[in-house]
Amino acid sequence: MTQSRILRRHALALALLAVALPAAAQTYPSKPIRVIVPYAAGGSTDQLARAVQQPLAEALGQPVIIDNRPGAGGAIGTDMVAKAAPDGYTLVFGNSGPSALLSLMRKTPYDEVRDFRPISTVAFTPMILAVPADLPAGSVQEFVAYVKKQDGKLNIGSVGNGSFSHLTSEYFNTAAGIRLVHVPYNGGAPLTTAMLGGQVQASFVTGLDGATMLATGKVKYLGVSTLKATPVVPGVPAIADALPGFKSAAWFGLLAPKGTPDEIVQKLNAAVVAAVARPEIHKLFTGRNVEARSSTPAEMENLIKDEIQQWKPVIQGARIEM
Structure with a gap:
């Protein structure tokens, strides 16, 4: 095979790939979406995930399945999503712990910044x-x-x-x-x-x-x-x-595996924003002393990075290990 034919084949393959990815994103979602909650059923994270489960399903037009995978401080379920296919069908309903701070206290098989694409926050709760x-x-x-x-x-x-x-x-x-x-x-x-x-x-x-x-x-x-x-x-x-500058608020939100296409992240973000904006969600969360608050993916990514910077000296100073 000549060099020119090889180059043409490579060019054709790249062109087909470029077309295929947006097409897959355009048809997304075409099947149920699994949301991993890295804690046992009944806890705070699980309660909030289940509160937005049906609103998300309605916004996306597909069932949303909550899958509890507890263990290792949330690391087991979170790692499952880090290693999942980046196609938007396996997400994690994370929080400040396993999605931002856990690796500062123990070795984790994933990196909170490198291995995920933030979608949106769902709620904040002050301590x-x-x-x-x-x-x-x-x-x-x-x-x-x-x-x-x-x-x-x-x-x-x-x-x-x-x-x-x-x-x-x-x-x-x-x-x-x-x-x-x-x-x-x-x-x-x-x-x-x-x-x-x-x-x-x-x-x-x-x-x-x-x-x-x-x-x-x-x-x-x-x-x-x-x-x-x-x-x-x-x-x-x-x-x-009494203690100027003191702040500590836990967040909850959705993240996808790194490599998830922009178009899918945008569709998921729009669905979360719509779900969180529903009056019944605001009423439910307020009744539990939780603030319903969505974000852009970029805002959520910056939040994670800021939290790492805030809590790193606290964890190191207190020698907190898990």
Whole structure:
């Protein structure tokens, strides 16, 4: 075969590939879409994923199947998506942990920035400082003063080692110049039991987990981790009022494997934006102290990179490993 014929064949193959990719994107989606939730059913991430499941299906015109794949702090399910075909049919409903920060605490088989294409955020939830209702402190300032007087004798619980509540606790220790002893629990339910039973004197909780505690009347909120007070957690002042610059908010959202075509990412983003904008989603999320908020893929990518920069010194300073 002559050199010219070989070159013509290569040129034809490249031309066909260029045509085929947009065509596949134009017909997308043509079958059900699987969304991996890298946690067990019933948790905060799972609840939010299932809340937008049907609105996403309606926006895309195909069934959306939630597939729970828990384990290794979210790494198992997240890695499944990192290694999936980049065709838009396998996505991960991730959050700040496995989708941004986990590799700072342990070796993961994927890279949060390199191996994924962000689609859109779905929700944000600030961390809320919760303490026993009878604790003699009615504000963040009073709580910090109280902790200093106890000289390292008070505990702060979290939903697990390396969890966002743990990271926020260590960040709070540093920002306030105090020492609360970290006690990790295996999820929100055991932490709630510990708080109500007096085993820990504080915890940073999401609105989803904190609602159960608050409803008992045995727990009160002292501050929310947004830079300013937020209607997402009405009536609770910002921790930043006492500790300027303090911020800690967990996000939830959809990501696709790296290499997913732009056209598919754009279709998925439009579907998420439409789903999150629905009034019933806003009402549902607000009732759980969660803010419904979508984003562009670029905004979500920048969010992930910014979080890595914010939390890296906290994780290294506290020597948090999983």
